Amino acid sequence: MSRRVVRQSKFRHVFGQAAKADQAYEDIRVSKVTWDSSFCAVNPKFLAIIVEAGGGGAFIVLPLAKTGRVDKNYPLVTGHTAPVLDIDWCPHNDNVIASASDDTTIMVWQIPDYTPMRNITEPIITLEGHSKRVGILSWHPTARNVLLSAGGDNVIIIWNVGTGEVLLSLDDMHPDVIHSVCWNSNGSLLATTCKDKTLRIIDPRKGQVVAERFAAHEGMRPMRAVFTRQGHIFTTGFTRMSQRELGLWDPNNFEEPVALQEMDTSNGVLLPFYDPDSSIVYLCGKGDSSIRYFEITDEPPFVHYLNTFSSKEPQRGMGFMPKRGLDVSKFYKLHERKCEPIIMTVPRKSDLFQDDLYPDTPGPEPALEADEWLSGQDAEPVLISLRDGYVPPKHRELRVTKRNILDVRPPSGPRRSQSASDAPLSQHTLETLLEEIKALRERVQAQEQRITALENMLCELVDGTD
Template sequence: MSRRVVRQSKFRHVFGQAAKADQAYEDIRVSKVTWDSSFCAVNPKFLAIIVEAGGGGAFIVLPLAKTGRVDKNYPLVTGHTAPVLDIDWCPHNDNVIASASDDTTIMVWQIPDYTPMRNITEPIITLEGHSKRVGILSWHPTARNVLLSAGGDNMIIIWNVGTGEVLLSLDDMHPDVIHSVCWNSNGSLLATTCKDKTLRIIDPRKGQVVANNFEEPVALQEMDTSNGVLLPFYDPDSSIVYLCGKGDSSIRYFEITDEPPFVHYLNTFSSKEPQRGMGFMPKRGLDVSKCEIARFYKLHERKCEPIIMTVPRKSDLFQDDLYPDTPGPEPALEADEWLSGQDADPVLISLRDGYVPPKHRELRVTKRNILDVRPPSVPRRSQSSSDAPLSQHTLETLLEEIKALRERVQAQEQRITALENMLCELVDGTD
């Protein structure tokens, strides 16, 4: 008489549970734009959701603790002239978020720790380089201020947000619309999917496709997601992949192992209402005292509902096996180091004592001196007096004026920072 051997795994009994009603975020007009992104981004400080907005594109940013009904006049982040299609929090600064829009631009925003009195309308920097809508954003996992964007022009651009410069432009890799882009753990490679039904592994610094022959799948899983696109989320700490269908009402999750059959179905979390989008909390934002290993933020038509994934354990002690050291908020490389060919794994932190997000940190943008940038080439025309090189005196006058303006801007920035710090201290004092 044979006995079926049950595979041993500490994640076999992971279960999902929706948060209580008073822990949801109510009365949010979630965007109705038909786009394949998750419409939601979350970090240990804030929840950001793309919303309906007249006269352009906008998203709302709420402190995580601001649950319940959201005031209809709550300030938005506005600035795009067309719908916002994707948003992504910087992994190295919890107060910085990037947004991509149908208006072909990317904007990077500084979100204050206090609740602003009016809409945030001035981005730190606007990145312009795409000729069509920009629908995908992804920050580099280990290099400071490196942001990837992909647009309807079938281009991928990698930016240095700290200077506003284009680091790399991959414009001949995809013959059709790019559906998704993902970095590997140290940011040395990209995985992309495209409308041509090809999965590519790309080395962005070499500008080469290093692999795209995936004829034979490791595992094949039938999914009932006829309603919309699949939103996958992978947790490398637990080797669990969560699959959420946009328009579906369930989250299916699987454990990935090194031995055949490689993919092991664990369970399905189901609810009554379909999801319009989904946010995925970084591991450092979870409650380790409750054995929480994942948290989703499910978008409905008018609300956002946290869904908590838990490993059932009786002990109140810290569970080392559930929480290996995980990527923290410090970058491992500078942008120019990564561009020059260096790679580095994420800087890890322990969650043994929980994670406390650092105070407001400001992103400084230093644009290159315009006189150091070679002007774009123009058609040759007949030589005239206006084509003559600038005199030394004119150049020195321009430089002096630029220097004076820069000093004024720096003084104003210091004043703004001082006022914001005073405001943060006042807010902290009233908590």
């Protein structure tokens, strides 16, 4: 008599559970734009959701604690002149979020810790460089202020948000619309999927495709790809017969998949959310009412089905909380008019902190500066322990310092001399300008003191006449 051997895994019994009704966020007009992004982004402080907005694009940002019914006049983040297509929180500053829009621009916003009285309309910086709509955003996992954008012009641009500069432009690698872009754990490589059905591994700093696989999934519908902890690529796509399919690939040998599994015949694109701490991938399909989760291991069949969370209502999008913001793994599921937290739990008898379930996880400190990364340096994320819980740092402002602004934007009007407008400023000229600024500042302070003294004299005279 044969006995089926049960695979040993601490995540075998993981289950999903919807939060109680009073912990949801209700009465939110979730965007109806037909774009395959998650429409939702969450971090340890805030929940952001792309919403319907007349006369442009907008998203709403709610403090995590502000559950329940959302006031219809709650301030929005507005500034784009066309619908917002993607939003992404900065991993190194919980108050900074980037938005990408159909209006071809990317805007980076500073969100205050207090609830604003009116709409936030002024971004810290607007990044302009794409010629068509921008539908994909992704912050670099370890370098400060490095943001990637991909647009309908088939171009990937990597920006230094701190200076507003384009660091790299990858404009001849994709002959068609880019469907997804994902950094690996240290930000040295990109995995991209494209309408031409090709999965590419790109070294952005060398501007080279280092590996590619045509028709990783044979269907014409969009494909998605994410890097795993082991350096493999996990993909979702469709078969030639339009069945949904998942795959696992080794970039060093793209000929044959490590694993390939057919799923079902639903037509929603599967958005993969990968947790490197547990090596669990969660698959959320737009229009589905379920979330499936799989564990990726080194043992055959390599992608192991764990469980499915199902609910009655279909989802419009999904946000995945970074581990440092959690007591437990948590999703934020968008419905038509609300956002519902879903808690992923591994059942354990003990309520004590579980080291094996919550290993050290990426924290909010960047490992590199933008210039260091661009020069060729790599570093793994700076990890933090979750043993005593994570407390988000206080509000930190992102300061933008535009470099060489005179070189980028020549002064309008007639040029006085060649050297004044084109040549970089010499050390002597800079020192002269600084001296002038210092003298002007001292003069302003002297005038302010004089004005204060005159005001005091006036007050004394008025009091004397009374």
